[in-house]
Amino acid sequence: MITKKVSKRTLGPIFIFFFLSCLPGFLKESNTQNSQVDSSSTFEILQDKIDSVLHPEHNQDPGLLKLLAGGDVMFNWGIRDTIRKHGEIAPVEGLRALFNEADFRMINLETPVVASKTEESKKAYIFTAHEKDLNSLKYLGVDMVFLGNNHSFDHGQQGMSETLDILNKNNILFVGAGKKLPEVLEPLNLNLKGSDLRIHSVTAIAEQTHYATTTRSGVAPFLFPSLRATFFEKNISPKNYPTPVRIVSLHWGVEYSPFPTSDQRKIARSLIDSGVKIVIGHHPHIPQGVEVYKGGVILYSLGNLIFGSRNSYLNHNLIAILHIRNNHLERVELVPIFGKFQKEDHKIRPVTGSEAREFLHEISVLSAELGTKLRVEGDRAFLDLPTNSTLTPVSKRKR
Numbered sequence: 001m002i003t004k005k006v007s008k009r010t011l012g013p014i015f016i017f018f019f020l021s022c023l024p025g026f027l028k029e030s031n032t033q034n035s036q037v038d039s040s041s042t043f044e045i046l047q048d049k050i051d052s053v054l055h056p057e058h059n060q061d062p063g064l065l066k067l068l069a070g071g072d073v074m075f076n077w078g079i080r081d082t083i084r085k086h087g088e089i090a091p092v093e094g095l096r097a098l099f100n101e102a103d104f105r106m107i108n109l110e111t112p113v114v115a116s117k118t119e120e121s122k123k124a125y126i127f128t129a130h131e132k133d134l135n136s137l138k139y140l141g142v143d144m145v146f147l148g149n150n151h152s153f154d155h156g157q158q159g160m161s162e163t164l165d166i167l168n169k170n171n172i173l174f175v176g177a178g179k180k181l182p183e184v185l186e187p188l189n190l191n192l193k194g195s196d197l198r199i200h201s202v203t204a205i206a207e208q209t210h211y212a213t214t215t216r217s218g219v220a221p222f223l224f225p226s227l228r229a230t231f232f233e234k235n236i237s238p239k240n241y242p243t244p245v246r247i248v249s250l251h252w253g254v255e256y257s258p259f260p261t262s263d264q265r266k267i268a269r270s271l272i273d274s275g276v277k278i279v280i281g282h283h284p285h286i287p288q289g290v291e292v293y294k295g296g297v298i299l300y301s302l303g304n305l306i307f308g309s310r311n312s313y314l315n316h317n318l319i320a321i322l323h324i325r326n327n328h329l330e331r332v333e334l335v336p337i338f339g340k341f342q343k344e345d346h347k348i349r350p351v352t353g354s355e356a357r358e359f360l361h362e363i364s365v366l367s368a369e370l371g372t373k374l375r376v377e378g379d380r381a382f383l384d385l386p387t388n389s390t391l392t393p394v395s396k397r398k399r
Contacts, residue, residue: 064330065193067247067322068102070337071282071302074111074151075133078346079306086345088135091306094349098335099140102321104192106199107137107305108249108282109145109174112152112159113166123207126154131166136306138170144188148176148201148220149251149283153210160217176201176249177212177219184212184220187246195324196244203251204267205283222250245327247278253301255284256313258366260300265291265370272296277329278322286339287318289366290332290374290383297322297332297383300370304339306348314340316351316359334374334381336360352379 075083082091099105111127113134137145145167153160160177167174178184187198202222212218248271253264260268260281268279272293279298281288285307288300303317317339323331336351336359351359356379363381364374374381 063194063325065104065195065324066102067197067324068099068105069249069280069299069302069320069322070105070107070305071287071317071319072110072149072285072304073107073137073145073306074109074127075129075136075306076111076127077307078342082345082347083133083136088132089139091346092136092140092348094347095140095337098319098350099142102141104144104190105140105142106144106146106249106280107142108149108251109147110149110151112155113163114155114159115162117155123154125151127151128155131170134166134170134172137172142172144173144175144199146176146201146249146251146280146282147174148184148203148222148249150203150206150210150219152177152219153206157217175199176203177217179212179217181212181214181218184218195327197324198244198246199249200247201249201251205251205253222252245278245324245329246276247280248276249280249282251283252281253284253288256286257284258286258288260288260370264300268298268300269293272298280320286313286315287363287366289363289368289370290334290372291367291370292372292383292385295329295385297329297385298370299332303337305337307339315362316340316355318363328387329385330387331385332383334360334363334383336363336379350379356380 079091109129111129113129113131115130117126117128147163152163155162161179164174164178173188175186175188176184185200185202187200190197190199200220202220204222206219206221210218211221250267250271252267253260264281268281268291271279272295277296279296279300280302281298281300282302284301285304286301287303291298291300299318299320302320303315305317305319317337319335319337321333321335322329323333336356338347338349338351350356357376360374360376360379360381364376367374372383374383376382
């Protein structure tokens with residue numbers, strides 16, 4: 001018989017497991033909270049509780065808000081094959097602990113959510129998700145989705161209406177799409193852990209018929225100068241000060257390019273000049289560098305999150321955790337996520353070890369070309385901001 005010595009470190013989680021399982025009402029409360037996710041097991045729930053005990057630093061600071069931002073999400077191709085074989089949770093099971101670190105979680109939902117295909121477009125790629133697919137997002141605790149992108153309207157006005165209804169039904173907030181143009185440009189206003197947030201979602205990549213107008217539904221546009229001017233005037237003008245933490249999700253850029261264009265850099269900087277604190281980019285399907293400009297942070301592209309493409313252009317991707325305290329952005333934490341070509345099952349997980357460090361070195365080089373230095377520690381990269389980096393109204397800035 002072969003025996004294996006159990007270390008004190010192993011006994012700790014085992015003891016906590018049985019201790020928590022004996023607490024009155026523990027399982028009842030946990031099962032109630034997770035009842036919407038069919039694939040959640042008692043063991044997974046207990047794992048989360050054990051993790052919160054073993055890692056008390058997660059979300060314990062009452063004044064520190066951690067916002068998690070992820071890239072493009074859709075459920076076709078390799079993700080759909082994995083869901084058919086293993087269920088909705090399988091592609092994202094390896095991400096749960098990471099998502100649990102955050103207080104609020106946001107992703108770019110690049111697909112309509114409909115009961116059946118109703119596409120009106122003749123686009124080369126039309127994405128489709130079903131309500132059950134949202135189980136993967138609920139398993140991760142996703143709170144909000146960006147809809148300002150070039151696929152939210154893949155199934156026309158009927159698909160857009162159905163998507164919004166299904167998101168509401170599943171208690172998932174959204175921004176960047178709606179029934180008419182004034183509505184889709186409105187930010188999502190939140191107050192979390194003492195910080196005021198204004199979150200926008202717009203796209204510079206979409207067919208013209210997909211943009212919302214004053215008479216039809218669609219996505220929030222950010223493409224032509226006149227539309228950009230409307231965006232600035234309505235949501236980001238100096239008259240709206242004192243400004244909370246303003247975040248803009250922007251769907252833009254060149255697919256599979258590791259570099260932002262000069263036009264993107266001008267747009268991003270103009271957003272920061274106008275009071276935006278954080279720009280979150282996506283669409284290229286691979287990550288790009290990070291730039292700090294006048295105390296604001298520009299994440300040009302996080303890459304994909306849940307996508308399932310099968311091509312040789314893919315790289316690993318990024319999840320950003322934004323540390324905010326009292327309306328001040330203190331730190332940006334970058335976590336590498338597996339995103340390279342997978343022949344079989346598509347299962348996303350954090351990248352660790354030497355593979356993480358090599359990838360983060362690539363991101364550091366790309367960021368250095370944008371004038372920004374990242375600090376790599378272990379399997380993550382960090383960007384620390386000055387604690388006094390407050391926003392100053394444009395009218396008071398030196399020209």
